[in-house]
Amino acid sequence: MTDRVTTAEGSGGDCCIAVRNTGPLSGEVAVPGAKNSVLKLMAASLLADGTFELSNVPDIIDVSIMAELLRAIGAEVEVLGRGAVTIRNTGDLTPVAPFELVEQMRASINVLGPLLTRCGHVRLSMPGGDDFGSRPIDMHIAGLEAMGASFSYGEDYVEASVDRLRGADIMFKFPSVGATENLVTAAVYADGVTTLENAAREPEIIDLCEYLVAMGAQIEGIGTSQLRITGVAPGSLRACEHETVPDRIQAATYIAACAVSGGRLDLLNAQAGHMQMVLTRFRDMGLEFEPLPYGLRVAAPGRLRSTDFATLPYPGIATDYKPLITTMLSVAEGVGIVTENLYPGRFRYVEELQRLGADIRTDGHHAVIRGVPRLVAAEVTAHDIRAGAAMVVAGLAAEGTTTITGVHHIDRGYDDLVGRLQRIGADITRFDA
Ligand code: EPU
Numbered sequence: 001m002t003d004r005v006t007t008a009e010g011s012g013g014d015c016c017i018a019v020r021n022t023g024p025l026s027g028e029v030a031v032p033g034a035k036n037s038v039l040k041l042m043a044a045s046l047l048a049d050g051t052f053e054l055s056n057v058p059d060i061i062d063v064s065i066m067a068e069l070l071r072a073i074g075a076e077v078e079v080l081g082r083g084a085v086t087i088r089n090t091g092d093l094t095p096v097a098p099f100e101l102v103e104q105m106r107a108s109i110n111v112l113g114p115l116l117t118r119c120g121h122v123r124l125s126m127p128g129g130d131d132f133g134s135r136p137i138d139m140h141i142a143g144l145e146a147m148g149a150s151f152s153y154g155e156d157y158v159e160a161s162v163d164r165l166r167g168a169d170i171m172f173k174f175p176s177v178g179a180t181e182n183l184v185t186a187a188v189y190a191d192g193v194t195t196l197e198n199a200a201r202e203p204e205i206i207d208l209c210e211y212l213v214a215m216g217a218q219i220e221g222i223g224t225s226q227l228r229i230t231g232v233a234p235g236s237l238r239a240c241e242h243e244t245v246p247d248r249i250q251a252a253t254y255i256a257a258c259a260v261s262g263g264r265l266d267l268l269n270a271q272a273g274h275m276q277m278v279l280t281r282f283r284d285m286g287l288e289f290e291p292l293p294y295g296l297r298v299a300a301p302g303r304l305r306s307t308d309f310a311t312l313p314y315p316g317i318a319t320d321y322k323p324l325i326t327t328m329l330s331v332a333e334g335v336g337i338v339t340e341n342l343y344p345g346r347f348r349y350v351e352e353l354q355r356l357g358a359d360i361r362t363d364g365h366h367a368v369i370r371g372v373p374r375l376v377a378a379e380v381t382a383h384d385i386r387a388g389a390a391m392v393v394a395g396l397a398a399e400g401t402t403t404i405t406g407v408h409h410i411d412r413g414y415d416d417l418v419g420r421l422q423r424i425g426a427d428i429t430r431f432d433a
Contacts, residue, residue, distance in 0.1 A: 014433050017404040017418060019395030020377065022427040024263030024300075029424055031251045031269045031295070032058040032415040033083065033244030035385075036107070037204035040181050041211050041242060042066045043110035045087040046073065047118055047188060048215055050239030052087040056269075057244055058415040059083075061408070062105055069101045069108055073115070089239070093118070099125035099156060105412075109137060109178055112160070113186035116149060118234075121161045135343075139179035143170045147183075147190055167192030167231060175200040175225060175313045181208055187229035188217040188237065196227040202314040203274040207245040214240040248274045249320045250414060251296070253389045256324040257421060259287055259300050260331055260397035265424060270296040278317050278325075281307060285332060306334035306371055311341050323349045323390030329369040330358035331397045340365045349387035352380040356394050356402065374399050382406035385413035392417060396426060405433070 033056035043066065045052045057063060057079075067077040067085070073095065076088040095115040102108040102125040115122040141151055141158070147165040151158060167190050172179060180200040185208075187194035199205075201223055209222040215237040218230040251270040258265045259282070272279060272291055279289055285304045290297040306329055311319040319342040329336040330353055340346055344365050353360055355378045359370040377400030382388025388410035395402030404410075407430070410417060418430045 015407040015430055016433050017392060017407055017430050018401050019392055019428040020401045021396060021398055022425060025258050025261045025265060025424045025426060026263045027424040028266045028268055029254045029420050031246045031267050034204055034247035035060055035062055035413045037207040038063060038244045039066050039107035040110050040208045042070060044114055044185050044208060044211060046111060046114040048237040048239050049089045049091045052239045053241040054085045055083055055243045057083045057085045060415050061412045065101060065105045069097060072098055072101060095119040095122040097124045110181055112140060113182035116160050116162060117165050117186045117189040120163060123157055123159045125157045139172055139176050140182045143179060143183045144186060146170055165190040167194040169195045171197040172199060177202055180205055184209060184227060184229060187231060188212055189234045190231035192231060194229045199225050199227045200313060201225055203245055211242045214242060246271050252278060252321050252324055255298050256328055256393045257396055258298050259304055259328050260393055262300050264299040266292060266295060266297050268295045272296045277315055278321055281309060304328055304332035306332040306336035308337045310339040319343055319346060320386050323387045324393060326367060326369060327353060327390045327394045329371060331375060332371040334371055336369045338367045348383045349390055352391060353394055355380055356398050376400060377402040379403045382409045385409050389414060
């Protein structure tokens with residue numbers, strides 16, 4: 001693993017990917033650790049002094065950005081290679097998250113809860129992230145206010161302070177992933193008990209809660225939509241070791257690649273239990289799955305059949321699968337409807353699929369996809385992480401050579417996507433523009 005933070009801004013920016021239909025894929029793919037877990041684990045490491053050892057950390061730009069953010073706050077972060085990262089805190093933290101790092105990545109917001117509960121003060125620039133519509137943080141703020149924090153606002157930052165957070169009963173209007181994470185991490189040092197109702201319960205949230213418990217936090221209801229956190233004495237948590245949960249979205253990306261190409265893949269480390277709903281629907285489309293002692297086998301015996309999908313919070317179909325699903329439906333037999341219930345603006349990649357000959361009509365938060373036998377190569381752009389992966393999958397389903405720009409988005413969340421696909425037989429290369 002390389003610490004890519006020095007190249008984070010420009011990495012992939014001048015790169016392109018060329019990909020063509022190659023027919024059936026075969027072999028093994030090791031599924032890396034989950035971006036949307038490890039970034040939160042890293043932020044939660046601000047809660048205790050000592051040396052944390054994280055393993056199964058993906059080699060992605062967002063990890064480098066989070067490493068740089070933690071360093072700016074006062075932690076020592078070392079990227080050791082082979083998926084290992086250590087984070088060392090000596091207690092000397094500056095609870096300020098600078099704009100140039102926060103604007104690059106939504107997950108920067110995850111330092112809010114740990115810094116506020118540990119330092120009693122935090123100043124955070126407003127988070128950036130992907131371009132699929134407004135992404136407010138009102139639930140994070142309302143929850144922390146209910147625990148006694150006061151907020152003030154500047155032009156592009158938010159500041160919070162409190163003597164010591166106190167336990168509170170918080171009901172989320174929506175099971176927000178980020179708000180659940182910030183509130184759980186804030187509650188670990190609060191005075192008394194905090195209950196979070198309608199909490200998000202994604203596998204990555206379970207991973208974070210288990211990390212906090214390994215640090216000495218008291219959390220009940222892990223994996224359910226009601227979390228109960230009993231605050232421990234401030235400063236009493238300790239550093240720990242932890243292995244990051246495998247990435248279900250990266251696993252689904254290789255499933256989608258196999259689905260449009262044919263063939264059979266063994267996905268090492270894939271956790272079928274974290275993907276039950278989407279695997280059921282993929283079976284409806286004609287894919288076959290077999291559990292392996294160390295992962296999951298997928299086979300694509302013929303042309304996919306269309307079906308309808310609607311995105312929902314976990315255990316529903318994750319919005320992050322949607323660009324992949326839309327791409328699969330683009331070459332499936334029949335008509336499928338995809339309904340987006342989380343981010344109304346998350347259909348930008350549809351124009352790119354249309355460039356490749358996909359027959360898709362969007363209406364509000366619905367997309368109607370009439371499958372065509374084969375897409376046709378074109379030059380397309382990756383507008384965000386998942387849309388970028390979908391372009392790669394679409395290129396595998398297209399006649400001719402598809403060129404993808406905006407590769408830096410893919411690098412934010414995918415650990416060697418091109419190399420992994422090459423090793424299972426895909427005709428794909430990366431080159432400087
Ligand atoms: N929302 C609010 N107010 C809030 C918080 C959220 O209205 O205070 C809304 C959002 O605008 C959105 C919905 O609630 O419409 C869901 O937001 P959530 O907080 O659940 O998402 P997030 O924490 O911002 C994480 C992932 C996303 C993933 C979503 C949903 C990270 C860093 N990001 O975002 O992943 O799509 O959960 O599962 O964990 C990606 O990895 O490419 C990605 C975008």
